Amino acid sequence: MKIPLQAIVIGGGLGGLWAALRIADAGFPLQLFSLFEVKRSHSVCAQGGINAVLDTKGERDSVRQHIIDTIKGGEYLANQPPIKSLCEHAPGLIRTFERMGVTFSRTSEGILDQRLFGGVKNRRTCFAGASTGQQLLYGVDQQVRRLESLGRIEKFEWWEFLSLLQDADGTCRGIVAMDLRSLEVRAFPAEVVVLATGGFGQLYAPKTTTSTNCTGAAASRCYQQGARFANAEFFQFHPTAMLGNDKTRLMSEAARGEGGRIWVPRNPGEHRPPRSIPEGERFYFLEEFFPAYGNTVARDEAARAIWRVTRQMGLGIGGSDRVYLDLTHLDRGFVSKRLGAILDIYRKFAGTDPLNAPMEIFPAAHYPMGGLWVDFERDASGGMRPGSPSNQATNIPGLYACGECDYAYHGANRLGANSLLSASFSGRVAGESAVSYLKGLVRDSAVPSERMLRAEVERQTAINQAFMESDGPENPYRLHRELGELMTSKVGVVRTNPDLEMALEELQRLRERLRSVHLGDSRTWANQTLAFTRQLRDMIELAMAVARSALERDECRGAHYKAAFKIPIPDGTFPGDPEYEDYRMRWKTNNDRWLKTSVAEWTPDGPRIRYEEVDLSVYPPTDPRDYR
Secondary structure: OOOOOOEEEEOOOHHHHHHHHHHHHOOOOEEEEEOOOHHHOHHHHOOOOEEOOOOOOOOOOOHHHHHHHHHHHOOOOOOHHHHHHHHHHHHHHHHHHHHOOOOOOEOOOOOEOEEOOOOOOOOOEEOOOOOHHHHHHHHHHHHHHHHHHOOOEEEEEOEEEEEEEEOOOOOEEEEEEEEOOOOOEEEEEOOEEEEOOOOOHHHHOOOEOOOOOOOOHHHHHHHHOOOOEEOOOOEEEEEEEEOOOOOOEEOOOHHHHOOOEEEEEOOOOOOOOHHHOOHHHEEOHHHHHOOOOHHHOOHHHHHHHHHHHHHHOOOOHHHOOOEEEEOOOOOHHHHHHHHHHHHHHHHHHHOOOOOOOOEEEEEEEEEEOOEEOOOOOEOOOOOEOOOOOOOOEOOOOOEEEOHHHEOOOOOOOOOOOOHHHHHHHHHHHHHHHHHHHHHOOOOOOOOOOHHHHHHHHHHHHHHHHHHHHOEOOEOHHHHHHHHHHHHHHHOOOOOOHHHHHHHHHHHHHHHHHHHHEEOOOOOOOOOHHHHHHHHHHHHHHHHHHHHHHHHHOOOOEOOEOOHHHOOOOOOOOOOOOHHHHHHHHHHHHHHHHHOEEEEEEOOOOOOEEEEEEOOOOOOOOOOHHHHO
16 A cells, blocks of 8 residues: 655744645645744744845845855855855745735835845845744744644644664654653654754853754754764854843844944943943944944954954953943834844843943854755756755755754855745745655655664663663763853854864763763653753764864854964955965965865764865855955
């Protein structure tokens, strides 16, 4: 008997929901897995907006300029055909979201409003106040619920993905997952799996803006089963995060885009309240360091500027790691309307009103550009061929990845407001590719062997049992804090090879210490410590890929910065000058090796790194300065 081909989507954020819509709309039965209720997925935390060239401000913006900004923002390290298609489809995505009922902010004339974001000179960011991600997610969720009510999607909320089911050829044949309440471990056969499980900011906890569920464990588990992991070293530190004892919280880039200014007192011993300090005694360092962009400079440059001013120049507020993000000079009604959500967050957790006093902020780990390696098929126009089963496909047949857990769209640094765009677009593409893959299968039966299912379930159950019975001296939560402190100090905003070597050694020790962990909780119902300890094990494996990839890349590119390998362009020189040609030769020697994607492959002894060429066919660089 021929059984209908089954699909699975893991993750209930924008990427996962878009993939689920496309697969279910094509008529294939689909199971959707999420660690919690879908509407709590991390996409709701995105604040500032989503990019698309609509040119509602009459600035003569163009899709080509969006493509160029994304390519240059990523320091030429992303394959360009996917970027081309991403930017070309962005306006259509906005119109689709509108038809789903998303309440974008509008001008008084009723036109979609757009704001400025970092790294660009045109206002092309659509937004819904300062809670854009939430509005987009809820819009797509309603469409998924419609299909769920028709029996075409089955949800498994509060279930955690543990591993892939793979046949003898390595092809993905489904998953093993655990019910987070009953701790039941169960196999779910499927012919295609789409992973949309977000990023891995918890490697840097508590100095991260991400949710406690952004562990990267799901992607790490695929990586340990043979999936390649690309550009792991590139991790974006958001320049404007509010400080906190438990974690750092994002203060959206929209605050800078709407006119917010970053500054510190010029006097390092300044003790006056910030609004009492005269303009002439304030150091608006982003405006001085980057006159072309000012406060809307790209995130990696803003974060390093803050690092320089506080750590190297000693000008942090009160001598600490803090600078001011100031909105007090702006119209109160305008700021409240455009940035209400982040103002409420700051008032709640800092206890002061950003309308009355500047916010105190510092960079925090925010977004990984790296993720699972995924493929694409180029079409005659230079973009991705629509519907190709290669698009968003990992190197494991039958496994697709999309959203923040893939590496495809951001290169060495992500432009602000391109994340909601890439999550939505890649999810839609992954769903369409999965449908093409399913339609291309010719099988008498879609049911894998019972032996395969039973063996993987038993393996995962044994891992649970080993952790439950372990009675060593180590506390998993203490180990996690040590992991976050290690990654923040040694694999952070500014990096050195000695620090990275020390990080790898310490990660090996953490890996060993985790074997002597004691859960302190032996319950077999809703044992959160068991789930967390399993995730911690996979976080350590992923952290090793990040640190090893960073050690191997000896250059400054985007969010990866090693000052020892920075090659400056001589001031006032041009092609043909001896100083410039000397620079060109040093640049060429370095970049002939390093203008490539790093690809990590898991081994029991640690990650193995290799490199592959980047597709530069859409907008090839013509001058060494383009590669900085």
